[in-house]
Amino acid sequence: MDVKDAVFNKIYPPCIQAAAERHWTPVAVAKLAAEYLAEKPGKKVLDIGAGAGKFCLVGAASTNGFFYGVEQRASLTKISRKIAEKHDITNVEFINSNINKINFSNYEAFYFFNSFFENIDTSSPIDHTILPDSYLYHTYSDYVKEQLYKTPVGTRLVTYWSKWDEIPGNFELVDSACNGFLSFWEKAS
Numbered sequence: 001m002d003v004k005d006a007v008f009n010k011i012y013p014p015c016i017q018a019a020a021e022r023h024w025t026p027v028a029v030a031k032l033a034a035e036y037l038a039e040k041p042g043k044k045v046l047d048i049g050a051g052a053g054k055f056c057l058v059g060a061a062s063t064n065g066f067f068y069g070v071e072q073r074a075s076l077t078k079i080s081r082k083i084a085e086k087h088d089i090t091n092v093e094f095i096n097s098n099i100n101k102i103n104f105s106n107y108e109a110f111y112f113f114n115s116f117f118e119n120i121d122t123s124s125p126i127d128h129t130i131l132p133d134s135y136l137y138h139t140y141s142d143y144v145k146e147q148l149y150k151t152p153v154g155t156r157l158v159t160y161w162s163k164w165d166e167i168p169g170n171f172e173l174v175d176s177a178c179n180g181f182l183s184f185w186e187k188a189s
Contacts (some may be wrong), residue, residue: 003027008054011083015127016052016076022124023051025113025160029182031055031057033158036184037109038065046070046107049115049146053080054153060084060092065109070102073129099140103175106148112166116140141165148187157185 008027009020016024021143025033028098033055041064047055050069053076060067069092071077076094082093104110114138118130148157149168156169160182167185175184 008058010025011087012052012079016079019124019127020054021050022055023057024032027054027058029160029178030055031062032058032177032182033111033160033184034063034067037133037156037158038063038067039110039156040065042066043109044107045109045111046067046102046104047098047111047113049113050076050080050094051113051115052076053092055111055113056092056094057083057087057089057104059111060089061087064129067092068095068107070097070099072096072098073127075129076129100143102147104151109149110148111158111160112144112162113160116164116166138165152189153187153189155187157187158185159185 005026005074005096009017018164038059040098043065045067046066047069049065050056050071053069055065059065071094074096077094080094110128116150118132142167170187170189171185172188173183173187176182
């Protein structure tokens with residue numbers, strides 16, 4: 001799947017396209033992350049805060065992994081599902097839920113594109129359906145950190161534009177790309 005972001009983003013409605021540069025994973029980044037996370041066929045990858053589903057759609061179309069995207073906005077989950085169906089991408093599922101309702105033991109690898117940052121940076125909201133709340137940033141980050149801590153040794157994680165607040169100390173940085181903004185992790189202990 002070698003497609004430019006400007007072309008890929010045209011599958012979305014204009015309001016979603018407008019948020020793409022700031023909020024949706026670039027295609028090249030999604031491919032790198034997905035290849036690391038879904039290194040084995042059938043690997044179950046959770047996108048924490050899937051937004052419009054771009055990472056999951058690219059990952060599912062370019063690997064043999066199975067991608068799950070959890071997103072709190074029902075409108076974005078609905079759009080993601082329609083796109084997957086329209087393009088016959090069957091190794092992807094979108095879950096309309098809040099992250100603190102998700103049990104990480106159901107997944108084998110994780111992707112995190114600073115999903116909670118919208119709660120502390122109000123300069124470019126995705127929409128106005130979610131009110132920013134710094135308490136939620138910390139609550140969600142702590143929940144993700146707690147869930148990742150419980151995962152088995154060898155669990156893979158990729159973060160993009162993360163402050164690393166959600167990464168437990170038992171994960172080791174394996175590699176990075178994109179001037180250090182894309183980080184590849186593995187649970188060591």
